[in-house]
Amino acid sequence: MSQPHGFETLAIHAGQEPDPVTGAVVPPIHQTSTYKQDGVGKLRGGYEYSRAANPTRTALEECLAAIEAGAHASAFASGLAAEDCVIRAVCAPGDHIVVPDDAYGGTLRLFRKVLARWGLTCTPVPLGDADAVRAAIRPETRLIWCETPTNPMLGITDIAALAGIAHEAGALLAVDNTFASPYLQQPLMLGADIVVHSTTKYIGGHSDVVGGAAIVRDQELGERIHFHQFAVGAVAGPFDAWLTMRGIKTLGVRMDRHCDNAERIADMLTDHPRVTQVLYPGLPGHPGHEIARKQMRRFGGMISFRVDGGEQAALDVCSRSRLFTLAESLGGVESLIEHPARMTHASVKGTPMEVPADLVRISVGIESADDLIADLTQALS
Known part of the structure; x- marks a missing residue:
């Protein structure tokens, strides 16, 4: 070609x-x-x-x-x-x-x-x-x-x-x-x-x-x-x-929808009283935001956030979600949620690379953003 x-x-x-x-x-x-x-x-x-x-x-x-x-x-x-x-x-x-x-x-x-x-x-x-x-x-x-x-x-x-x-x-x-x-x-x-x-x-x-x-x-x-x-x-x-x-x-059209949904969810999480930190490069307060703007077309569909109440609170959010399926992996059309410290990153527990126990990671899918926001809202309640 x-x-x-x-x-x-x-x-x-x-x-x-x-x-x-x-x-x-x-x-x-x-x-x-x-x-x-x-x-x-x-x-x-x-x-x-x-x-x-x-x-x-x-x-x-x-x-x-x-x-x-x-x-x-x-x-x-x-x-x-x-x-x-x-x-x-x-x-x-x-x-x-x-x-x-x-x-x-x-x-x-x-x-x-x-x-x-x-x-x-x-x-x-x-x-x-x-x-x-x-x-x-x-x-x-x-x-x-x-x-x-x-x-x-x-x-x-x-x-x-x-x-x-x-x-x-x-x-x-x-x-x-x-x-x-x-x-x-x-x-x-x-x-x-x-x-x-x-x-x-x-x-x-x-x-x-x-x-x-x-x-x-x-x-x-x-x-x-x-x-x-x-x-x-x-x-x-x-x-x-x-x-x-x-x-x-369909990668291009999917990624645009992943990004659209993730940007809305990141804003919602930023304003939620039970969320202590949102890690998403699309947020202006993210320390890598300007570099991401320079080298990325948009900011992606992955978000991590920390929950007030420690590890148990993070585990509760994962267990309460309904549209966000509790599962490892990421990047599919469906939204996923996981607890990195006990799931994808359990192998680094006890090392300097250990991840925070109150951290939740979500892979934002291409469902209705309103439905995803509603699901996370009830999971955080």
């Missing part, structure tokens, strides 16, 4: 030309493990075995690269599989990574309990503090790992500034763009080297498929990640790839 095109056009068409044989406008699900060769080593379209490549997965990868303005994308079985593959493709035993001090609990578990046994060390720092980041960098630092917005504290990091720090040190910058989605933020355009996603979340958008992705702007790096993925095997299956592509087609 010729460039340039708008985001919404790329989301619907990139990698998804009509089938040349039948004219089908939706790429088919190539549910196969292997491919007939026309002679030894004579492959049709380069396909020999679906761990190496599958046409449905190729279509998804081309679309992901296009909507993140990257040169190469790899689609994985999960977001954590993408993270693990990126780190092992970039780093070696003995290397060091700078990580956020409020990252997703699963990411921190991967660093601290899995990759540490492989010989990797990491230092958690507040990535918004340039001096702290520079102080954490060592001669063996190969990667700075960033989330923005962070999970669950909704912290914002200046991607362009962090890329400058990383490159000065001879390191790469990887950005977990899951909370923002490619529609709201494109880290590669801001200087990042690698973008990762849990495509389970906003990209898939319907809570019906688990997946991950890594997108890069350097073709050689992309090929290195792809080789590592091929060698290890954490690939997205064809049906999962097809479902994820279907989700991407």
Whole structure:
């Protein structure tokens, strides 16, 4: 497809030309493990075995690269599989990574309990503090790992500034763009080297498929990640790839509705007497608001808030909600609510990265905003 095109056009068409044989406008699900060769080593379209490549997965990868303005994308079985593959493709035993001090609990578990046994060390720092980041960098630092917005504290990091720090040190910058989605933020355009996603979340958008992705702007790096993925095997299956592509087609319109609803709910929570703090980058009082305005299209559909009354009060809000379903994950069309300290971030309990016990995290869906506000109001009563 010729460039340039708008985001919404790329989301619907990139990698998804009509089938040349039948004219089908939706790429088919190539549910196969292997491919007939026309002679030894004579492959049709380069396909020999679906761990190496599958046409449905190729279509998804081309679309992901296009909507993140990257040169190469790899689609994985999960977001954590993408993270693990990126780190092992970039780093070696003995290397060091700078990580956020409020990252997703699963990411921190991967660093601290899995990759540490492989010989990797990491230092958690507040990535918004340039001096702290520079102080954490060592001669063996190969990667700075960033989330923005962070999970669950909704912290914002200046991607362009962090890329400058990383490159000065001879390191790469990887950005977990899951909370923002490619529609709201494109880290590669801001200087990042690698973008990762849990495509389970906003990209898939319907809570019906688990997946991950890594997108890069350097073709050689992309090929290195792809080789590592091929060698290890954490690939997205064809049906999962097809479902994820279907989700991407409506990503733009969904994200606009997520943002519309979240902005209204953030305002309501700010005014509620039982809420002691609202963490949402769209609020002018948020410490990262101006940076978010600069590097994001809008502010997203994720909100965290703290409740007067401590942990039990937060648990009560989670249990009383009705439209906000008590569940882990995020980014689907339905609204979800959870208690990070006991659910998604339980793995960091007792560490410096522990999250507040009175914190509630919500993933604002695309239902009627009035209904969602009414539900939260009664849950807080």
